[in-house]
Amino acid sequence: MTLPKGFGSGGGGGSxxxxxxxxxxxxxxxxxxxxTISFLAAWGATFGGTAAGYFYYPWAYPTPSGHFAFIxxxxxxxxxxxxxxxxxxxxxxxxxxxxxxxxxxxxxxATIAITLTVGH
Amino acid sequence: xxxxxALIPKEVEIQRLKKLxxxxxxxxxxxxxxxxxxxxxxxxxxxxxxxxxxxxxxWWLYSHFIALPVGWGAAAIYDRKIPILRGxxxxxxxxxxxxxxxxxxxxxxxxxxxxxxxWFVEEIFAVPNHWMFNMGVVVAFxxxxxxxxxxxxxxVELGAETPGENPYVAEMYxxxxxxxxxxxxxx
Numbered sequence: 001m002t003l004p005k006g007f008g009s010g011g012g013g014g015s016x017x018x019x020x021x022x023x024x025x026x027x028x029x030x031x032x033x034x035x036t037i038s039f040l041a042a043w044g045a046t047f048g049g050t051a052a053g054y055f056y057y058p059w060a061y062p063t064p065s066g067h068f069a070f071i072x073x074x075x076x077x078x079x080x081x082x083x084x085x086x087x088x089x090x091x092x093x094x095x096x097x098x099x100x101x102x103x104x105x106x107x108x109x110a111t112i113a114i115t116l117t118v119g120h
Numbered sequence: 121x122x123x124x125x126a127l128i129p130k131e132v133e134i135q136r137l138k139k140l141x142x143x144x145x146x147x148x149x150x151x152x153x154x155x156x157x158x159x160x161x162x163x164x165x166x167x168x169x170x171x172x173x174x175x176x177x178x179w180w181l182y183s184h185f186i187a188l189p190v191g192w193g194a195a196a197i198y199d200r201k202i203p204i205l206r207g208x209x210x211x212x213x214x215x216x217x218x219x220x221x222x223x224x225x226x227x228x229x230x231x232x233x234x235x236x237x238x239w240f241v242e243e244i245f246a247v248p249n250h251w252m253f254n255m256g257v258v259v260a261f262x263x264x265x266x267x268x269x270x271x272x273x274x275x276v277e278l279g280a281e282t283p284g285e286n287p288y289v290a291e292m293y294x295x296x297x298x299x300x301x302x303x304x305x306x307x
Contacts, residue, residue, distance in 0.1 A: 020129050020131055020132055023128070023129070023132045024131065024132050024135045024136075027135060028135055028138040028139055028142070031142070035142070038146075042149075049176070049179065049180060050176075052176065052179075053176030053177075053179075054176075056176075057175060057176050059168070060164060060168050060175050060176065060177075061164070061175070061176045061177070065160070065163075066176075069156065069157075069160055069180075072156050073153055073156060076149050076152045076153060076156070077149060079149075080145050080146065080148070080149040083145055084142055084145050084146075087138065087141060087145075088138055088141075088142065090280075091280060
């Protein structure tokens with residue numbers, strides 16, 4: 001197997017499993033933490049965006065409209081999050097179903113709590 | 121420009137395709153969010169006049185139209201690590217090219233749109249400055265669909281994803297792998 005410059009034994013042409021690991025870097029099945037943090041950050045930013053809408057522009061962006069947008073976007077983001085983790089871990093021994101269930105459960109509960117209390 | 125190796129180990133390629141897949145899912149979510157805001161923005165413009173460029177529905181729309189070309193540009197940078205996805209003459213993949221150009225059009229239309237609305241406050245859907253938003257998104261979607269199919273087809277070929285059972289879908293994957301998804305002459 002031809003490897004890029006800097007990989008493989010000098011001039012020998014052979015690739016070892018260490019070379020392959022070095023080319024891969026962090027494996028996708030180990031990225032659950034980063035994906036989870038990104039999802040929570042995106043969800044927080046979504047709340048920030050809609051909150052800015054109905055606190056600063058209540059006449060143009062009424063609270064129920066903001067909550068509706070927040071709920072729809074939370075669903076879109078949650079689908080993306082679940083899809084990311086499941087696709088990255090398929091075919092490997094890793095399983096983060098517990099983390100995904102806890103995260104999505106927390107976000108669902110927090111979304112309901114926010115829509116029932118904020119802006120009323 | 122550095123010469124890309126013709127082949128990379130299978131395991132490396134699967135991992136790189138999946139990292140690209142992560143970016144594609146994130147960018148797809150942003151595109152879905154834009155579609156939601158089309159309704160939010162449309163309903164706002166039916167109920168209130170345009171007093172400012174920076175209404176919430178516009179923060180939402182405009183920030184996404186900047187995030188999308190930048191995000192797909194980042195995907196194009198990472199795409200260079202996967203030789204199978206190269207386009208004609210070792211250039212950017214044609215689908216990726218269309219996606220970036222489409223979303224760049226929407227990004228520049230933000231400025232065009234604001235210039236138009238400086239004189240004409242009315243937010244009629246069919247005014248010419250809005251055409252470029254819609255045409256840009258359509259071009260980007262066409263390119264992104266072709267690119268996604270090609271990435272997925274390669275994951276199928278490498279055994280990392282399940283092949284399609286529908287013969288028409290299987291044929292589409294085969295064409296994608298041969299670089300003939302768009303046409304028989306444009307890879």
